[in-house]
Amino acid sequence: MLTVIDQTLRARLCVPAAEDRVITATLLYQCDDPLAARMSFPASATLDGSDVTWTFARDLLAAGLRLPSGEGDVHVWPCGPRRIMIELSSPDGVALLQLDSGDVRDFLTRSYAAVPPGDEHRHVDFEAVFAALLADE
DSSP states (O other): OOOEEEEEEEEEEEOTTSOOEEEEEEEEEETTSTTEEEEEEOGGGSSSSSOEEEEEEHHHHHHHTTSOBOOTTEEEEEOSSSEEEEEEEETTEEEEEEEEHHHHHHHHHHHHHHSOTTOGGGGOOHHHHHHHHHHTO
């Protein structure tokens, strides 16, 4: 069974009062963390020059293809028929990205083939989760 799905895509970084930049980002899905999707950015695309990865719910990405979604640090919403917007907020600032909806749909289709919606609980190692929680106490 496929355990890791990744997809490299181009994202438009929308910059207020400046020219937008096109950057490379990678969407990543791991079957052993079935509820999460990750979006990674190379050092060349970040303010501090280091690789950055954001983790958020796979369902948030899917919902954002249809309607404005998200609370807290990550928001996703449709932007016309072929684009979506992702807003990432941190103490360092806000990044607004525009992505091709088709690329995101392709990524989600592949992730759903690996772990269908509703079957996520079958891929979680609860013993490892509980051990990690107890170790943090």
